[in-house]
Amino acid sequence: MTLGQLYNELRSGDVISDTDGVRLVPEQHSEAVLEDVTSTLFGQSGFQFRESVVKENLDEILLLLVAHRSSETNGKSLMSDLAAVFDTRLSPGTLYPQLHELEDEGLLQAQELVRTKEYRIDDEEALAERVTAAAEQHLTLGLFFHAALEELS
Numbered sequence: 001m002t003l004g005q006l007y008n009e010l011r012s013g014d015v016i017s018d019t020d021g022v023r024l025v026p027e028q029h030s031e032a033v034l035e036d037v038t039s040t041l042f043g044q045s046g047f048q049f050r051e052s053v054v055k056e057n058l059d060e061i062l063l064l065l066v067a068h069r070s071s072e073t074n075g076k077s078l079m080s081d082l083a084a085v086f087d088t089r090l091s092p093g094t095l096y097p098q099l100h101e102l103e104d105e106g107l108l109q110a111q112e113l114v115r116t117k118e119y120r121i122d123d124e125e126a127l128a129e130r131v132t133a134a135a136e137q138h139l140t141l142g143l144f145f146h147a148a149l150e151e152l153s
Contacts, residue, residue, distance in 0.1 A: 029068045031085045054088040058098050060134045061086070063107060063127050066119050074116040075099060 038047040054061060065081045066073050075096055082088050082095075099119060102108040107130070109122035121127055 030065055030081065034085055049086050049088065051088050051090075054082065054086050055090070055094065057134065057138075058090075058094075059102060060131050062095075062098060062102060063121065064131060066108060067121050067124075067127065073119045074113075076116070078119075 041047070061082070062078060065078055065085070069077070069081070075092065078099075079090060079092070079095055082090055099108065099110075099117075103110050103119070107121070107123055107126055108119045110117040110119050
């Protein structure tokens with residue numbers, strides 16, 4: 001089973017949108033995807049990520065946030081996205097080195113503006129490979145945890 005098939009099975013064919021059926025702007029898409037996943041998996045339990053988990057996966061999270069934004073893909077707006085989507089507030093000293101590293105790796109391309117840089121995805125294939133590999137690692141570990149706990153019961 002692929003990650004996509006599993007995700008679709010969990011979602012039972014639901015379409016991602018906000019609760020009023022209003023079309024989402026790209027900046028809201030990440031938030032809607034996460035809300036859809038957490039409500040499918042955990043109902044209304046109020047699931048929240050630990051800040052340490054967000055930091056450990058910051059590269060992949062930043063890549064997806066940049067990919068979902070249509071404008072203002074600068075550090076300040078990405079910090080705002082992290083707060084809105086993951087309820088995590090990171091310092092510029094944590095965020096900007098990661099953005100520069102992703103740029104050095106050829107995954108992001110930065111455009112220098114007057115007071116900031118705007119980022120965009122430079123290699124979509126590399127982004128897909130990296131995020132898929134991370135998702136497979138997390139999913140496999142999560143299913144292992146679940147199966148091991150089931151055997152203890």
